Amino acid sequence: MSVTIKDVARAAGVSPSTVSRVLSHHPKISPATVRKVREAMEALGYHPNIMAKSLVSKSTQTIGLVLPRSVEEFVNPFFSEVLRGMLACAQTAGYDVLMSSANSRPEELESVNRMILGRRVDGIILMAPRKADPLVDLLLEHDFPFVLLGRSLERDDLLCVNNNNVQAAFDATRHLIAQGHVHIGFVSGPPDMVVSEDRLEGYKRALAEAGLPFRQEWVMTAEMLQAGFHATSLMMSQPERPTAFVVIDDVIAFGFIRQLYEAGLRVPDDVSVVSFNNIMLSELSNPPISTVDIGIYHLGYTTVQLLIRKLAGETITQPQIVLPHRLIVRGSSARQPDA
Structure with missing residues (x-):
């Protein structure tokens, strides 16, 4: 017989509603209570029914990530490091990440459209936005939550995380x-x-x-x-x-x-x-x-963090987050001999 929320609540000495709040990452649950519930879940081998939970809450606890179209771009270590930051933030917040890639612009649009209409994800992150990006237009048309890793040339009111x-x-x-x-x-x-x-x-x-x-x-x-x-x-x-x-x-x-x-x-x-x-x-x-x-890792982490704040209904007064940069001088640049 499968383990239920009531079984976890009984083992942890809390109410079933408290267990539900822990699973939903409710901010008012104390760390000590979270720890007790998590320990009870692990001891009993309890795994939440994500499908049932999503039907009730209308949340998938999943973020969509649109990868660059070019395979050559994606093999760049930049993307693995930014993805590492994204996954770290998503895991901390209890979200999964659904990655989407395509070989052409029409395929890319269709993939994102399926995410939106199928409600497969709660929000979407666009990496490496382009000029007059049709993906941005599609997301705005559906009023679907999204964040840019980068910025839009056409609009300055979109949520984005970027460098200067x-x-x-x-x-x-x-x-x-x-x-x-x-x-x-x-x-x-x-x-x-x-x-x-x-x-x-x-x-x-x-x-x-x-x-x-x-x-x-x-x-x-x-x-x-x-x-x-x-x-x-x-x-x-x-x-x-x-x-x-x-x-x-x-x-x-x-x-x-x-x-x-x-x-x-x-x-x-x-x-x-x-x-x-x-x-x-x-x-x-x-x-x-x-x-x-x-700050590649922090770009990824902060982008997911901003989207989760949006999904939580937080009023975001600073839509554009600009992370600092620093020049590191090494051996490939030297003084011009004739200077």
Whole structure:
């Protein structure tokens, strides 16, 4: 015979309603009571009937996560680290995470539509939002709770967790300028991603502040794994080339530096490089990469935390949460010899 809430209540010495509140993570239940109930559940081998609970509460205790479409983007360690933060927060709050991925925009829209109409999740997190993102329009149309990891270019009233990517790129570029570099290029990601636009804007602002011209031919757009080859080929074909680069992502920087070496250029002796994200491998590469630490784990954790606050009915007066960043200077950036 299966164990019931009444059995757990009897073993813990509390009422069945108290057990229900513990299962629902009610904030007014004391830690001592929670501990007693959890111990009784474990001793009796009790597992809550999630399906029955969701029918009563109209809550699935599940968060939907829309992963990036490109497999190459998802293999980037950024996503595993941000996911680690998301799962940690969700587990603490008693939520599961349902991940969705698709190979095309229509498939992505259909997947999210199924989540919404099927009430499979209580809310959704969109990672790496894009310009004029139709997923945002779909969620707004259905008045469905969601949070962006990143920001919307079109609206500033949406719940989002982000870095100040304009300032981060400004700081990275200014570091190279302080090292005496006046010929500085930029390697970007997909042009429809908001983060690409913001970091390019920060790069432009730093050049303008230093009185340096912006040269479009020194801005290179590249996808993740092919970035190094394309960017280096473009650079080597120009009569005058940069002595330093701001690269939008550590993984792109790895490929870029490898191709520089194959072209006979050394980092940082011939070309300095600064990138973003501070994934673990950036410190272990040769040379260690100068990078902007954006707090990847905390981005993930805070995004889920914000969505759960929304689902709990909390009035959120600050829809945009901006986490701090810091520049970490390592071996890939050095002073320009002629400076």
